Amino acid sequence: MQRLVVAAPGVALIEWERIEQDTGPITWSFGCPTSSNFAVTEYCCYRGCPQTPISYVTPIHPERSRIMSQPIVYGDAISTYVRTVRLALEEKGVSHTLAAVDLVKGQHKEKDHLARHPWGKMPAFEHAGIVFYEASAILRYIDEVFPEPALMPSTPVERARVNQVMSIVDSYGYPASITNIFIPRVLVPALGGQTDEAQVDAAKPQAALFLKEIGRLLDGANYFGGTNVSLADLHVLPVLTYLQATPEGQALIAATPNIAAWMGRMSERSSVQAVMPAA
Numbered sequence: 225m226q227r228l229v230v231a232a233p234g235v236a237l238i239e240w241e242r243i244e245q246d247t248g249p250i251t252w253s254f255g256c257p258t259s260s261n262f263a264v265t266e267y268c269c270y271r272g273c274p275q276t277p278i279s280y281v282t283p284i285h286p287e288r289s290r291i292m293s294q295p296i297v298y299g300d301a302i303s304t305y306v307r308t309v310r311l312a313l314e315e316k317g318v319s320h321t322l323a324a325v326d327l328v329k330g331q332h333k334e335k336d337h338l339a340r341h342p343w344g345k346m347p348a349f350e351h352a353g354i355v356f357y358e359a360s361a362i363l364r365y366i367d368e369v370f371p372e373p374a375l376m377p378s379t380p381v382e383r384a385r386v387n388q389v390m391s392i393v394d395s396y397g398y399p400a401s402i403t404n405i406f407i408p409r410v411l412v413p414a415l416g417g418q419t420d421e422a423q424v425d426a427a428k429p430q431a432a433l434f435l436k437e438i439g440r441l442l443d444g445a446n447y448f449g450g451t452n453v454s455l456a457d458l459h460v461l462p463v464l465t466y467l468q469a470t471p472e473g474q475a476l477i478a479a480t481p482n483i484a485a486w487m488g489r490m491s492e493r494s495s496v497q498a499v500m501p502a503a
């Protein structure tokens with residue numbers, strides 16, 4: 225389904241949903257000021273309902289209509305990377321669809337999802353007919369396409385720090401915290417298996433270094449990018465939330481007071497409450 229915003233003389237913006245995408249007459253459903261829940265063919269509700277030809281209505285710039293298309297996030301609500309992407313959309317005030325791909329059932333390794341993501345990971349992302357994957361690429365795309373509020377800071381030094389923190393999460397923080405501590409400590413037993421203690425023990429120094437480094441990079445600032453929330457904050461939070469659910473993680477976070485305080489600040493955000501209500 226495509227969305228288009230049109231403006232007509234003397235009429236505020238009207239949002240249209242295109243319900244047929246094939247050739248032939250264009251059929252739209254739309255929220256009409258005088259009548260709702262009906263479809264029209266080549267007519268709109270401008271100047272009375274529903275007899276005005278659609279040609280009376282001028283589409284806004286194509287880029288604007290692209291922006292109005294609603295994104296789809298393919299993944300599982302419990303995935304850290306899915307959460308990061310959904311947090312960015314929430315921060316932007318962009319409504320989206322979560323197309324469920326069940327992580328525990330292994331649906332990310334099935335044909336449908338492999339067609340979106342050949343490595344069988346989540347999330348995959350769709351917007352305005354384009355499908356792609358890799359959370360950092362998705363996050364930067366969201367930040368560019370939906371401009372307000374900016375989720376990257378304005379100076380090169382601050383942006384470098386945001387990019388550095390995101391990369392630290394991907395390269396070192398996620399493997400130590402999630403793959404080698406949270407999953408064996410919490411997920412494996414929840415699914416009836418046994419924790420590999422050697423795996424957890426071996427990961428502890430890496431998780432400690434992760435906490436120490438992001439604590440140093442946050443320093444006394446409110447957020448990783450400085451004054452405002454940035455992509456880095458949205459990248460780190462879901463990982464630390466799961467790490468905190470382990471005894472090892474709790475101890476590490478408690479020993480890094482600026483990170484503990486930052487987690488408290490983040491948990492008050494409406495985006496966080498919407499995407500990860502237990503955080």
Ligand SMILES: N[C@@H](CCC(=O)N[C@@H](CS)C(=O)NCC(=O)O)C(=O)O
Nearest residue numbers: 303304305344345346347358359360
């Ligand atoms: N490099 C990927 C990593 C995504 C990733 O590792 N996602 C996890 C869920 S949080 C996943 O799909 N795990 C399933 C698996 O590894 O089989 C990205 O940035 O999007």
